Amino acid sequence: MFRNYLKIALRSILRHKAYSIINISGLAIGMASSILILLWVQHELSYDKWHQRAARIYRINSAAGDFKTAVTAAGMTEGFQSAMPAIRNTVRLVGPRHSLFSVGDRKFEENKVFYADSSFLDMFSFRLVKGDAKTALQRPDGMLITEEMAARYFGKEDPIGKVVRKSNNRDVVVTGVLANIPSNSHLQFDFMLPMSSPEQRRELTDNPWDNFTFYSYIQLDEHFAATPAALADLAGQMNKVFKQHNTGIKIDFTLQPLTRIHLHSNLQIDLAGGGNVQYVNIFFIVAIFIMVVACINFMNLATARSARRAKEVGLRKVVGAVRRQLIMQFLGEALLISFFSLLVALLVVWLVLPSFNELAGKTLIVNLWDGKLLLTLLGIAVATGLISGSYPALFLSGFRPVKVLKGNLRGLSGNRLFRNTLVVVQFVVSIVLLIGTIVIYNQLRYIKNRNLGYEKENLLCMPMKGELWNKKQALYDALAKDPATDQFTVTSDLPTNTTSGTINVDWPGKDPRLQIVFPSLDVSESYFDIFHMKLLGGRAFSKSFNDSSNYILNETAARTMGMTAASAIGQQITFQDTKGTIVGVVADFNFKPIQRTIEPLVMRLNRWGGIVVVRTKPGATEATIKSLGKISQALEPAYPFAYNFLDQDLANQYKGEQQMGSIFNLFALLAVFISCLGLYGLSAYMAEQRTKEIGVRKVLGASLFNIVRLLSGDFTRLIVIAMVIAIPLARWAVNQWLTSFAYHIQVGWGVFVLAPLAALVIAWITVSYESIKVGVANPVKSLRSE
Known part of the structure; x- marks a missing residue:
């Protein structure tokens, strides 16, 4: 009987080619679209779940009022672990940092450099291809690299024990090679150096309960029942321990599961590359909608064409077919069309997946040998066939043979x-x-x-590196002498995603219980002219005045302090224990992504350096890049010249x-x-x-x-x-x-x-x-x- 049903189904498909092509095409496009979306959704939901201890790992997040951040201070992990038996292991991370590495005459500027405690490989399941996981991060001069970097730096040679020059000032030794970091990891790095490295020692010793620059992870004991109430209680204990070491500020801590970091971290100073659970939900709903639309096509066309099959149903019932058999036949035809559509859909997915990956910025693959994926695809085909074929099967099998064989087809068109x-x-x-x-x-x-409150176009940016920090005045003089670069300023950070901030700000009449985080920027005198910002009151920083302890606020900061742009000028405030005078108020501008409201900002005179920003003249962009490159290479030839445009950063x-x-x-x-x-x-x-x-x-x-x-x-x-x-x-x-x-x-x-x-x-x-x-x-x- 099954063979007979299959023959009839195939004949029906071949006899009505146009109808079959529309049905198969609609279902195939719907399936291909849904498969692509579901691959993307599955990838987003899989972040960090592959770690062996993922269910026990949590990140410590902190909040100062409404300022919620992913970083903590250096001394917290050790202090928390010693006070709480439920914490079995801890890891601190710092990064990503930019570093220059050189092997012989070859130099590489890298931007995925992290520092971690020696317990890093014990907590996380990053696979070590070469080296000893127990000792790889214990040497202060050691370094872990990924397979990709090992091939880039050393080719086919064994990288273990090889020496790499870092930042032109010290040698580091490759102590381990990691498998390339999975794309579904919220930690993306190429180099991992030990926290005991010389450049990290100062941050570990200078008031380790005050400098919030570390990403801190804890691993809870296997016997700890991680219920919401238990986790809240643990966070409360962290608050108490912190108060014992730092009474000046109030910080609230929360514990975030490792597997929720990628999609549920709308936090400041977080690692780049985070996802958005809202987008996952949207696309999952879109995938369902597309399949619903495709199934509706099948149901519509099948019921509309019911009159053509009315006599076939009547004859089958006359010769003894029962309704259940007819339902099975029509469902079988729907399933056959569904499986044909699945084959076409898989071909479409295979053809368009590279383009889709480029569009989505992912590396999704379809591995048909993956049993789970294969069962999912077959499940989609079966579900599509049953859903789209259910109503037509019930409808067609319900025809009364007496009516249809007499030619009474009215009302049988569905x-x-x-x-x-x-x-x-x-x-x-x-x-x-x-x-x-x-x-x-x-x-x-x-x-x-x-x-955004400033003109973002034609701003060429060059971060200061290496000896440029020690040759600041020579750099500024060279920039000022060259007509192509004389319109420049120096800032501690670009106004794209400013991350520095402090609550150590006082002003006349401040409520002592008030705790507000004030981001800050250090800018040179020409900053407001180069960015074309509008001053609402007072003046910009000037070489004609001693502005070393003076401040400029944005509108929001002045309003937060209960001042206006006019009344703020001349007022005394204290910023990070340095008392000074407000000399200007600048119109609000976006210095963080526009998902965030503009926060109160304090600006100081830049005395340390940072990022050189040059406003290029019309039609002279290439000449400006060449001039900036010559100046950079003349003062610091060890670092390759690198630049970017502010509007590209924003994009x-x-x-x-x-x-x-x-x-x-x-x-x-x-x-x-x-x-x-x-x-x-x-x-x-x-x-x-x-x-x-x-x-x-x-x-x-x-x-x-x-x-x-x-x-x-x-x-x-x-x-x-x-x-x-x-x-x-x-x-x-x-x-x-x-x-x-x-x-x-x-x-x-x-x-x-x-x-x-x-x-x-x-x-x-x-x-x-x-x-x-x-x-x-x-x-x-x-x-x-x-």
């Missing part, structure tokens, strides 16, 4: 109400996704074009949002395409069913416009209903997404009109093609049999 409901659902999904696409595009354009900062927008737009368009594919198949079949009616209408004088309006009228009403349902849903969804940005667009009603109208026009075009084809046909042919 349950019209159910079919119309499915079309409405399809276009509700499509319209919501189209509105989302427009809103995401507008928000990303807003990010790109937003006035990279929103790379995750850009990728999310591109992926969302792609799948939104695919969802619309799948909907239109089904609508085309449905309209083609309905036009075919009404061929004789159209022939009679043409004979009686109906115009082509009247015929097209007749055939598209029903679909138009359905899409209008979908518009009414989709608009409030879309409005709620986009407002939820926009709340993740402190600064965002205001979505006007135009968006909620434009997208539905676009869907309506696309549907008209889809339906009109078949309508026009039938409308221009010769009525003589359609009426010949009458």
Whole structure:
């Protein structure tokens, strides 16, 4: 019997080629889209779960009021472990840092350099290919490198014991080689040096309970029941221990599971590359929507074509077939189409995966030998076949043989109400996704074009390295003498994601219980001119004055202190125990990503150096780069010249949002395409069913416009209903997404009109093609049999 069902299913697929192609194409595109999305979602959800002790590892996060951060102070891990038996192991990390490494005459500037305690490999499951895990990070002059770096530095030679020159001032020895870091690790590094390295000793000895620059991880004892209440109690104990060592500030600690760091860390001073659980949820819902739309296509077309199979069902029932057998037959046909679609979908995924990886910034793979993945794909195919084939199977198997064999086929073209409901659902999904696409595009354009409070274009940046720190005045003189670089300033940090901050700020009338974190920037006298910032009161720093202990505030800082731009000038404040005078107030500008509101900022005169920022003259960018490179190489030839543009840094900062927008737009368009594919198949079949009616209408004088309006009228009403349902849903969804940005667009009603109208026009075009084809046909042919 199974063999017979298979033959009938194959014959049905081959006999109705156009119908089969539409069904298989729609399901294949839906499956391919869903597989790609689910691969991305699975990768995001898999971060750090591969560590053997992942369930017992937590990161200590700290918060000073509303300022929530991922870093802690140096002495906390040891202090907490000694006071709390539940903590079995601890690790501190510092990084990422920029370092220059050289082997012979070859020099490499690296930016994924971390420092860690010797317990690092004991807690985390990073695989050590060569070396001894117990001693690899115990030598102060030791270093772990990844396989990729080992091949880059030493080729096929054994790197263990090899000497590498670091920062032109000391030698380090390769004590271990790690397997390349998995892409689903929130820690991404190429070099790991011991915390006992000379450059880290000062941070470990200078007030280890005050300098918040360390990422601290703890491993809880296996017998500790890590319930929410127990973890909260443990964090409370940490608060008490901290108060014993530092009474000047109030810090609240929380414990974050290792496996939640990637998607649930909306924290300041966190490691780069974090994900967003909101995007994971959005794309998972989109994957489901796309599969729903694809399944609806199948159900619509199958029920619409039911009249063609009515006599087949009647004959089968007459010769003894029971309803259960017919249901099995039709479900079998749906499953067969689903499996064909899966094969096509896998081919599509294999072809487009490299492009999708580039778009998403991931390294996703499809390994069909992975049993779990194979079962998942087969499960998708079975679920798709059963869901899409269930209603047609129940509907077709319910035909009464007496009626259909007499030729009474009225009402057998499918349950019209159910079919119309499915079309409405399809276009509700499509319209919501189209509105989302427009809103995401507008928000990303807003990010790109937003006035940040300064002019970000034509700003060339060069970090000071090596001997440039000791030759600051020579560097400044050389920059000032060259016409290509004379418009320059020096800042401690770029106004893209400023991370420094302190609560040690006092001003007249301050509430002693108030604890606010004030970020800070150290800037040179020309800073406000180079960045084209607006001063609301007072003056900028000037060489005509002794500004070594004077300050400039932003608007928010002045407002926080209860001052205005005018009244703040001349007021005395104390910043990190240094008393000084406010000499200026600058208009608020974004110095952190626009997901965050502008915080109170204190600016001091730069006396230490940092990053040189040059405003290039129109048409002279290349000349400015060459001049800056010559100056850099003349004063510090040991370091390769490196530069970047501020607007590129800002663009990279929103790379995750850009990728999310591109992926969302792609799948939104695919969802619309799948909907239109089904609508085309449905309209083609309905036009075919009404061929004789159209022939009679043409004979009686109906115009082509009247015929097209007749055939598209029903679909138009359905899409209008979908518009009414989709608009409030879309409005709620986009407002939820926009709340993740402190600064965002205001979505006007135009968006909620434009997208539905676009869907309506696309549907008209889809339906009109078949309508026009039938409308221009010769009525003589359609009426010949009458």
